[in-house]
Amino acid sequence: MTYRLRSHWIGLVLLAVSIAFLVSVPAWGSGYLKRTIVEFIYLLALAQAWNLMAGYGGMLSIGQQGWLGIGAYALVVLAEDLGINPFLAIPLAGLVVAALAWPSTLLLFRLRGAYFAVGTWVLAEVLRLAVTANIDWLGGAKGRSVRSLMNYDRFMRENLTYIVCLLLAAGGLAAIYFALRSKTGLALTAIRDSEPGASGVGIKVLRTKRFVYVVASGFTGALGALIYANLLSVSPDAAFSLNWTAYVIFIVVIGGVGTLEGPIIGTAVFFLLRQFLFGFQEWSLIIFGGIAVTVMIVAPQGLWGLVKQRFDFELLPVRRRLPARLITEPSAVRAADRLDPA
Amino acid sequence: MTIIYTIINGILLGGLYTLFGTGLALTFGIMRTVNLAHGDMIVFGSFMSLLITRFLGLPPFISLVVLIPAMFLVGQVLQHALLNRTLQQGVMPSVIMTFGLSVILQNAMLLSFSADRASLPIGSLATMSLPLSGDFAIGVLPLINLATAVLVLYLLHLFFRCTMMGRAFRATSDDPTTVELMGVSSRQMYALAMGIAFAVIAVSAVFMGARTNFSPLDGPARLIFAFEVVIIGGMGSLKGVLAGGLILGIAQALGGAVNPAWFQLAGHVATLLVLAVRPSGLFPETIDRT
């Protein structure tokens, strides 16, 4: 127990140090450093949103690029057409996406497992086609630029983007962390492991899943708005690109599906590899794909899973643990009841 | 009259989609998983046929003699070497692995064949047609395609109904644990099923390459068509695949006739409509195993 408590403290100290570092960056960091950190953080946050939905909730979406793209376009519409302050429009874009994601579950949740995955992909395609078809309003295949952001001078814009990114990611990640530690987190894990079992103990399966899907998608949408606020223009092929989901899945899989620490490691690995393979887009995707396949076979629990297994160590514990004395006998007897009724 | 021509064109297009959907319906029906690299494998098959055509000087349809057994083998190896290893862990590993494979294939093909569009040289067959009335004619190639799709489905139907191995496949689909008590290895069945699905992919690849041009990044769209065929027809049902293929083809043709930009969108909308009204498709067959 003391070991586990100590690892928890290490986690908190690391967290505090990183927050202090991140908050101080605008005071002294270069534009390049800020952009790199923004990119690191939004990838990490996208990965955590997917991880919440797939790793904890068992909803294997490969269509989150659809919500990312809608978020980016919501930013354009809110900031350019409705004249809302673009930095305020970023979280609002998340709300817009959440409002659209909710009704989509009415159809998507009719599909299960692997079919749900392809269903989300079809939905993302529908969203992309719907946006591309609007040549006059949304610029068709060429897209539109976010002019209202160009009114800020560069230094100001970079700092504001950086701060909005920090706030958004911190808010989102904290929400995910506390949601997972709450009853919703337990319910979600129960649903992932067995839907009939979960509904048998009174969990409102559909409501919980829907809540998680809508939150994760809204968060993804807000991040999409942030990403394209950073890039100053948005086009459908880039914003709705399957590569977003590919990156996110590789990050989560490499780090460890269903852990909060895994995606941090995954994002770091992803960054290093991408830096190393800069200019070789195809090769880098081949390598990421190869790593994801290999990880699934060799160590499906990912890099962090290996560490955790080796050292029984969690920096950001979300599981409730049983006291050791309860773990051995009774659960063994329960397992026996389940498997050998004769 | 135009609307009838449009529907006929849709049906002929549906022949191709039926072939796309057959492979996916097979693997889902037996293993309850979806190979997300299905579309990329079709594109891969088209490129392989192109290579065979180019280097052995065979016409594309003769290249099937080499391509079908080769793809059958690729499918078996994929199942044995990768997917069978993670059967105990639910659908997540297979979804992620085949997604990874899809990304690998797309980019490997981009590196090998560049992003330019290619097509299979089929000579005069491309333009041959049967005149139906003064201003309307049916292409011979789409007709052969539709007939092939129906034939493939009929042969598979006979195989599953009337042979011992077909029974073993259906039993594996019902209950992969109990089937082992009958002397059937479910892993071997899975590998064979993937092999058969890939053999069908080879056939659809040649027809796709002959009818349209293709490029390395076309895979996801083909997967989505195949998926829509299966959703409309009913999961894992072979009967439904034909219906699903034709409905998708007709929907796209009608949508495209109204506005060329609505071609794909109309197919998506048809799928979503079926999903809303009959979530298990028009001819559901697979028993839910959860």
Place this chain on the structure above:
Amino acid sequence: MAVLEVEDIHAHYGLFHALKGVSLEVASGDVLAIVGANGAGKSTLLRAICGALPVTGGKVAMNGSSIQNQPAYELNALGIALVPEGRRIFPSLSVEDNLVLGGYRGRKGHWTLQRVYELFPELVKRRHNAGLDLSGGEQQMVAIGRALMSNPELILMDEISLGLAPIVVEQIYRAMGDITAQGATVLLVEQDLSRAFTVAQHVCFLLEGRVSLRGVPSALGDQEMMTAYFGASV
């Protein structure tokens, strides 16, 4: 000559130690009944013998050659068939397809589709019905017939009377005579002791994963059997 020799086998479900060193021998043509309370390990024993569950220790041999931890589908080809608990009929296959599939490995012998229909005439008129549509008794007949179609040397039957009407149980047990008459050796797990004793030459009691008593049914005393069934505290 023993068809089946089981020597000190162990099996686990996760952390749970389900079989703690069970040994037994079955002679050719014998019917051995395995009895015991819920959770004693009866089904586990059958599943371990036929390869459906890995054995974590000990030895299983058939006709003198070791067979433990071979997969179930290989053991079926060697002549071991399990009639599983809960019958496990393939719901989308017809009765006939279920039966024919039982002969997948093509072992030759007395049992053919025709002979199975003679053993269970009720199935003839249901031959084209899906497994899904059968009554419990019909399902049990299909399950037994399906196992016979592989012409097994050793047939393992798990709770074949569970949940069935007495008249159906009667009918199924009558078939047992024909099955053993063809030379098959039977291992029978049965809750209904008196029923088991009518067909079994030998009986073996399991208690908490161990053999607590074995012998010829007529030679065992009531008190002895009570203790072997419920444990020493009764």
